Amino acid sequence: MGSYTLETAGGGGTGRGRARYPPLSAVVVSTIAAFSAVVVFAILRSAYDDALSRTTTLLGHNLEPTPWHPFPHDKGRPPARAAFRCASYLSCLPPMAKPPPPPPQPAANASGGVPRRQCPAYFAAIRRDLAPWRRGEGVTRALLNAAQRRASMRVTITGGGRRLHVELYYACVQSRALFTVWSLLQLMRRYPGRVPDVDLMFDCMDRPAINRTEHGNGDPAAPPPPPLFRYCTTRDHFDIPFPDWSFWGWPETNIAPWRNEFRSIKHGAKARKWKERVATAYWKGNPDVASPLRVALLSCNDTSLWHAEIMRQNWEEEAKSGYQHSKLSSQCTHRYKIYAEGFAWSVSLKYILSCGSMALIIDPQYEDFFSRGLQPEVNFWPVRAAAAGMCESIRDAVEWGEAHPAEAEKVGRRGQRLMQELDMAAVYDYMLHLLDEYARLLRFRPVPAPAPAQQVCEASVLCLAGDKQRRFLEASAAQPAASEPCVMPPDAGE
Numbered sequence: 001m002g003s004y005t006l007e008t009a010g011g012g013g014t015g016r017g018r019a020r021y022p023p024l025s026a027v028v029v030s031t032i033a034a035f036s037a038v039v040v041f042a043i044l045r046s047a048y049d050d051a052l053s054r055t056t057t058l059l060g061h062n063l064e065p066t067p068w069h070p071f072p073h074d075k076g077r078p079p080a081r082a083a084f085r086c087a088s089y090l091s092c093l094p095p096m097a098k099p100p101p102p103p104p105q106p107a108a109n110a111s112g113g114v115p116r117r118q119c120p121a122y123f124a125a126i127r128r129d130l131a132p133w134r135r136g137e138g139v140t141r142a143l144l145n146a147a148q149r150r151a152s153m154r155v156t157i158t159g160g161g162r163r164l165h166v167e168l169y170y171a172c173v174q175s176r177a178l179f180t181v182w183s184l185l186q187l188m189r190r191y192p193g194r195v196p197d198v199d200l201m202f203d204c205m206d207r208p209a210i211n212r213t214e215h216g217n218g219d220p221a222a223p224p225p226p227p228l229f230r231y232c233t234t235r236d237h238f239d240i241p242f243p244d245w246s247f248w249g250w251p252e253t254n255i256a257p258w259r260n261e262f263r264s265i266k267h268g269a270k271a272r273k274w275k276e277r278v279a280t281a282y283w284k285g286n287p288d289v290a291s292p293l294r295v296a297l298l299s300c301n302d303t304s305l306w307h308a309e310i311m312r313q314n315w316e317e318e319a320k321s322g323y324q325h326s327k328l329s330s331q332c333t334h335r336y337k338i339y340a341e342g343f344a345w346s347v348s349l350k351y352i353l354s355c356g357s358m359a360l361i362i363d364p365q366y367e368d369f370f371s372r373g374l375q376p377e378v379n380f381w382p383v384r385a386a387a388a389g390m391c392e393s394i395r396d397a398v399e400w401g402e403a404h405p406a407e408a409e410k411v412g413r414r415g416q417r418l419m420q421e422l423d424m425a426a427v428y429d430y431m432l433h434l435l436d437e438y439a440r441l442l443r444f445r446p447v448p449a450p451a452p453a454q455q456v457c458e459a460s461v462l463c464l465a466g467d468k469q470r471r472f473l474e475a476s477a478a479q480p481a482a483s484e485p486c487v488m489p490p491d492a493g494e
């Protein structure tokens with residue numbers, strides 16, 4: 001929309017096609033006027049962008065690029081407001097060549113039809129996450145405006161789930177914004193015409209921001225908190241978890257879209273039977289992420305004392321050497337695999353669980369959308385936090401597993417099955433159900449976010465992407481669903 005208005009204004013300024021030729025001086029004057037208007041506009045815009053980046057960085061820790069993100073965007077970091085307008089001529093193309101919706105499934109028998117898939121039990125967390133707005137006044141414009149202070153972007157979906165507008169408030173680290181916007185476009189492609197109209201605020205940084213105690217602590221009489229979507233939350237926050245970018249790929253660390261990554265990890269896992277796996281607990285990652293937990297974990301690096309092997313992942317080195325040593329599919333070598341949160345939740349949880357080793361999860365503080373499906377001693381093994389004897393706890397877990405190999409292997413298998421069920425169909429279904437439930441709480445009818453928001457379509461995302469990002473985006477493109485979304489678990493009634 002914004003670029004369209006600009007173009008027509010520019011086109012009108014040339015004066016071609018006018019019936020009468022104005023005197024030369026008038027042409028010169030109006031040309032100068034038009035030109036200086038452009039200059040003034042450009043100056044205003046860059047001042048506006050500057051002001052934006054200054055005000056947003058004033059807001060706090062969440063807006064600073066986190067310290068372990070050394071990879072610059074290969075097209076440079078665009079100013080926040082320009083990020084999705086990669087070329088002024090690229091107005092949004094018709095929302096992608098849309099294949100016709102799939103034919104309805106043939107009825108399996110005369111009375112019923114195909115029984116629909118039940119959603120995994122953790123989909124029930126959607127209602128818990130939205131509980132503060134389910135009682136009382138719902139999501140109002142005023143609440144969204146309050147959430148904007150913390151958001152990296154505003155997203156509207158309108159037109160019966162066919163138009164996406166994005167207003168960027170600040171540029172997210174790496175390609176998070178690009179991949180998250182892509183994830184929404186793929187949801188729209190997977191379920192044409194089914195995605196509800198929404199208006200939402202999204203933040204792309206790691207840590208939750210809506211402090212529970214500061215926003216009524218769940219008291220029904222208190223005003224509801226600002227609704228803010230992000231990749232994780234905690235029990236002490238009201239942030240609304242949404243699938244993170246890595247499901248569509250993380251080009252900066254060479255981690256493929258989840259669909260491909262799970263397949264290759266599972267393949268790698270098959271190559272090493274439980275008996276052939278090393279009988280110690282293994283962790284490989286980046287300890288330098290301002291995470292006291294990971295620093296403490298380094299002190300458990302002793303195979304004879306703690307049965308633990310802690311290895312350092314240096315992403316910058318890895319990038320230089322072509323990611324030969326960071327392949328996740330060749331890391332299913334140990335019977336026990338440690339998961340340690342970083343600065344917040346870590347995308348590594350799903351890769352660790354995929355190995356079929358028993359996952360030793362160190363007292364997690366953060367939750368992402370699917371980690372609510374974790375059950376202690378069923379599909380993972382809980383390990384005490386650093387302050388409570390973490391190394392001892394790791395040692396005890398390994399010793400228990402070695403004493404009960406069949407049970408330990410089963411815990412590992414159930415963890416892997418949780419990941420098997422977390423296929424992209426489940427990820428999109430989660431997004432759809434979450435947006436559906438959220439849309440029901442809106443107390444106003446969503447309209448396209450006005451300029452400076454941009455309408456975004458697949459072409460504008462691909463055009464902004466660097467070569468590698470583009471490969472990952474294309475590899476993670478969705479197809480229209482061949483079946484209905486899964487059925488939500490029954491409402492327990494909160």
Ligand SMILES: *[C@@H]1O[C@H](CO)[C@@H](O)[C@H](O)[C@H]1NC(C)=O
Nearest residue numbers: 108109110111112113114115
């Ligand atoms: C046919 O429909 C009935 C009633 O909905 C259902 O109980 C039954 O399981 C269905 N049979 C098959 C083969 O799907």
Ligand SMILES: *[C@@H]1O[C@H](CO)[C@@H](O)[C@H](O)[C@H]1NC(C)=O
Nearest residue numbers: 210211212213214234236237
């Ligand atoms: C939330 O705010 C309260 C009161 O300001 C503070 O004591 C608490 O530490 C905060 N919680 C988190 C998780 O930041």
Ligand SMILES: *[C@@H]1O[C@H](CO)[C@@H](O)[C@H](O)[C@H]1NC(C)=O
Nearest residue numbers: 287298301302309310311312
């Ligand atoms: C952990 O110990 C092993 C074996 O002694 C060593 O190779 C490795 O570098 C150590 N890890 C860290 C993070 O220092």
